[in-house]
Amino acid sequence: xxxxxxxxxxxxxxxxxxxxxxxxxxxxxxxxxxxxxxxxxxxxxxxxxxxxxxxxxxxxxxxxxxxxxxxxxxxxxxxxxxxxxxxxxxxxxxxxxxxxxxxxxxxxxxxxxxxxxxxxxxxxxxxxxxxxxxxxxxxxxxxxxxxxxxxxxxxxxxxxxxxxxxxxxxxxxxxxxx
Numbered sequence: 001x002x003x004x005x006x007x008x009x010x011x012x013x014x015x016x017x018x019x020x021x022x023x024x025x026x027x028x029x030x031x032x033x034x035x036x037x038x039x040x041x042x043x044x045x046x047x048x049x050x051x052x053x054x055x056x057x058x059x060x061x062x063x064x065x066x067x068x069x070x071x072x073x074x075x076x077x078x079x080x081x082x083x084x085x086x087x088x089x090x091x092x093x094x095x096x097x098x099x100x101x102x103x104x105x106x107x108x109x110x111x112x113x114x115x116x117x118x119x120x121x122x123x124x125x126x127x128x129x130x131x132x133x134x135x136x137x138x139x140x141x142x143x144x145x146x147x148x149x150x151x152x153x154x155x156x157x158x159x160x161x162x163x164x165x166x167x168x169x170x171x172x173x174x175x176x177x178x
Contacts, residue, residue: 047155054165057092061130069095071127076111086121089114100127119147136163146177
């Protein structure tokens with residue numbers, strides 16, 4: 001009598017448990033760096049939105065031959081106003097009389113909503129006004145963008161009297177995160 005042995009292929013319970021344990025260990029090593037990558041990308045995106053808005057305000061002032069203001073705004077619905085905090089959002093508009101107030105008839109060029117992820121944006125001034133000659137005289141300062149990692153990963157955007165905006169470098173003094 002010939003008995004043929006049946007060969008079974010598959011995993012034993014022990015092999016499956018070891019594989020799952022290794023997968024869990026590897027995923028726990030990858031998760032923190034993935035979280036930091038998401039935070040870095042969010043910060044970069046928000047920084048670029050601010051940089052773009054300031055550049056837009058400057059170029060529109062030149063193009064239109066009129067003052068253009070970027071101001072913080074927590075009220076972008078209905079009748080927008082310049083109030084609140086910078087991380088609540090901001091507005092770029094034609095400021096015909098350079099008073100920093102959105103008056104009737106002044107065109108709103110761009111509205112940017114509040115920052116996501118609990119990030120904060122601070123700036124010592126309520127607004128930046130660009131004149132037709134592209135200058136932002138009297139509105140110099142540094143925007144400081146922070147997330148929950150605080151000062152270690154903050155970003156800065158510097159506005160000069162000439163209206164030029166640039167990213168802060170290590171030698172620039174940035175405000176501490178709240």
